[in-house]
Amino acid sequence: MHARTSSRRQAQRAAASISIALAGSGGSGVMTAGTLLLNAAAKAGLYGLMVRTSGPQIRGGEAAALVRLGEAPTHGLDDRFDLLLAIDWQNVHRFADEIPLAATSVIVGDSDGGDAPDVFRGSGARYFPVPFKKTAKGIAGSWANMVALGVAGALAGISADVLTGVLRDTWKRSADALEANFAAIRAGVAAAAAIEGMPSLAARRKAASRRWFISGNEAAGYGAIRGGVRFVAAYPITPATEMLEWMAPALARVGGTLLQAEDELASINMIIGASYGGVPSLTATAGPGLALMIEGIGLAVGAEVPVVVVDVMRGGPSTGIPAKSEQSDLALAVNGLSGDAPRLVLAPTSIADCLATTQWAVELAEALQAPAIVLSDQFMGQSRAIIDRPADVACLGKRLTAAASAADYKRYRDTESGISPMAIPGTPGVAYTADGLEHTEAGIPSSQSRDHATQLDKRLRKLARHDYGRFWADIEGDGDGAVITFGSTTAAVREAVARAADAGVGVQLIALRLLAPAQPERFAAALDGVTQVLVVEQNHGAQLYRYLRSMYDLPGKPQSLHRPGPLPLRPGELADAILAWRRG
C-alpha cells in the first residue's frame, strides 16, 4: 500500500489521548527516540507514559517504545495505536499483538525497508513511507531515529523547537553532531506534513507546577529512600535492575549504601543483617529472585526483622519472560513461606504510586518489625511517565527500639500490640540473640508448644491489629457491582470503569494496595451494597480471585477476568466485559 498523494487534508479527529508505537531492531534507537518524545511532550504541557517492550536479545532483537500522550494524567495503554512508526521492520512483526492497530491508524516505515508486515497491514491502516535512513545518511553525523523522532513529534503536535530542545538538554556528544541531529529532527518534522489521518490533542493546559518525569523503578527507589531505607543489597535481575542502578548513587548522596550481592540468598540475608543492626533495608528483585529469598523472608518473620523486598514482576514461572510484565507472583508473595508466617504484601496502583506504596511498605515494615513484599511489575517498573509531583506523605510508622539497660528486657516480649522493643547492637544492657528458631520471649530457642503458640499469636496479632488507615485500597465510583484489581492493571480497569459509566453503567473500582494481611472489616465496608464482584488481573491462574475467595466473603457469584502477560489488559475489552457482566 502506498501513501495517497491526495492533497485533500482530512479533518483531524480530536482525541483525549494519542498512542504512538516506535519500533525497530534493538540498537536502532527507538527507546531513545521514545524517551525524547515523552520528554518533549512533558515540556509541551502534556501528560503521558512510555512502556518499553523488547525481545530477549541485548542487541539486535526487536524493541518498541509504546507511548501514550494526553491532556490528563495517563497511567496505562489504550486499545489501539494511532501511529506505528518502524525505523526498520526486522522482527517487528513479533509485536503484532502488542501493537494493535485500527483502520484509522497510520503506519510509517522506512521507504527503503520494504513493505509493512501483513500482520499490521491487515488492520487496514494507511501506510506512509519516509526515507529515515536515506535522510540520516544525507546529513553527516545524524541518526535515523532522530528523523523518526521528528516525524512522531510532529504527528503528536509537538513543535520542532521543543523536540530539538530536549535533545540539547540530554546531549553528551559533540556540538557538530548535535546540529546534525537537529537537522534530522527538522527533516522528520517536514516529512510528517505529508502524513494524514493522525488525531490531534485538544488545547493543552499549562502545567500549574513542574511535573515529574519518572519510571516506576525510580519512583519505588525514591519512595524507599523517603521511607528511610539506607542499606540495599541486591543481585541484578530484569526488570528490577534499573531500580537498583538508580538507588546506588542516590543512596550514596544521602549517606546510605548499596552492595551488590553474590546471589539473592545473600541479598535477603544481607538486608536482614543490616536491618538487625538498626538500618532500614531493602532489596529489589523479580520472581526468580523472590523464590530464592523465601527462606530468608521467613527468617525476617520469625526473628522479627523489618525488611522490604520489591518484586518487579515479570512473566513466570521459572525464568519465564524476563523483560515483559505479568502479575503472577501474588500467590508466592501471600502464601510462599514455610510455617505460619504473617507478612505484609503491598502493590502500587500506578507508576506514580510506586513511590508512595514503597515508602509505606518501608514504614509498615519498620513499625511492625516484619517483612514487606512490594509487588511492582515490569509494566510499571520500566515505564516512564509524566506525572504531577506526588504529595508528601507523613511518616506512617517507625521502629520501636529498646532503651539502654531497660529493666527486665525481653526482645520477644508478648505485648498487647504484639510489637516489642527491638534492641539495636551497640545499646548496652539489652543484648539478645535474634533467632529464626522458635524462641521464648527472651529469645532463647524453645521447642515447647506454649512458647510456639505465644510467639505465633504475637506475630499474627501485630499485623492484624495495626490500623492501616485509608491507604489499604483505592476505592472509586458507585454501583452495586464492584471491579476488584491490583497493581498495574488498575490503570486499564480505572479507564474501563469510566467508559462503562459513560455508557450508563456505574460500577465501583476497588484497587487493593494492601494485599496481606487481609482486611475483612474494611473490605466488607467497601462492599456494603455491592451485590456482584468482578476480579480483574493479569495472570493465568486467577491468583487474586482465588486469594480473595479464600480471605473474604464475596457477594453474589464472583466473576474472574484474568489473562496472562505479557499482553496488557486493555480498557476497551474491560469496558466491554463490564457492560456484558452488568447487563447480564
Added chain:
Amino acid sequence: MKEAAARAPLTAQNYKSGYKPIWCPGCGDYSVLSSVTKALAMVQVPPEDVVVVSGIGCSSRIPAYTTCYGFHGVHGRALAAATGLKVARPDLTVLVAGGDGDGYSIGGNHFLHACRRNVDLTYIVMDNHVYGMTKGQPSPTTEPDWDSKLSPGGTGVRSFHPLVIALASGANFVARAFSGDPNGTAAIIAQAIRHPGFSFVEVLSPCVTFRPDQREWKEMAHPAPVTATDDPARAARRIMTDDGFNIGVLYAGKRKPYAAVTGKPRATVADLEAEFEQ
C-alpha cells in the same frame, strides 16, 4: 572497634552468658566458646559492641552462649547476614561462627564471596568433618571413604580444602586452630579480630559423638613450624603441602578491606527530586 576506656578491664567471664549449651559432653565447641570469650577479653571490646552471627548446626548455637548481641539465622547464610550488618554498621565488631556443613556446603558460595569482598569480619569455622545436628552425615570436609547411613561406604568425593580456597578467594587472614588448645585458639582469634579485612579461622573441633576417631587429633595437631607470611603464593604452597594439622596463623595479608560507598550525607532526601523535575 571501640576500645573500652573508663570501665574495669573485661574478662572472659564478662562475655559468657548463663545459658547451658546443647552440645554433647566432650564436644570441641565448648573449648571454642571459651576461646572466643578469652579472645574478646584480649581485645577488650564491650559485649554490646560485638555481634556474633551464625547459621544452623551444633556450632551455630554459639551466639546465645555469649553476652554479646547475637544473630542465629538460617542455614548457610551467616556470612551474608554478617556482611550486611558490618557494611551498614562499621562501628561494630562482627564475628561469624559455624560449622563445616554450614560454611562450606550450603553456604559455600557466600564463603567464596566473603573472602573476595574482604569485609572486616572474623569467620570462625568449627570443623568436625560431619553433620552432627542431623546425626552423622558426611560434610564437604569428610574423608571420601567415611562410612555413614546416608552414604554407605563413603561419598567417594574428595574433601574440600577450606584454607586454600579461602586464600585463593582473597581472604586477608588465614589460620588453623585446634580446640584442644584453647589458649592458642584464643590468641589466634584475637589476632584475627584485630586484623583488618576478612579473617578466616578454621578450628579443628572434634565431634566425639559421630566422629570418636577424632579424639586422635590431640596427637596429630602441632604448631606451624614457620611464622605467618603475607605472600599468598608462599602461603598456598605451605597450606597445600602440610599435613592438615599445622596449627597457627598461616597467612596475614595486606589487602585493603571492603570500602562501602557511604559516608556523610551530601544531599537531603528532597534534593534527590531535582532529577525528576521537568
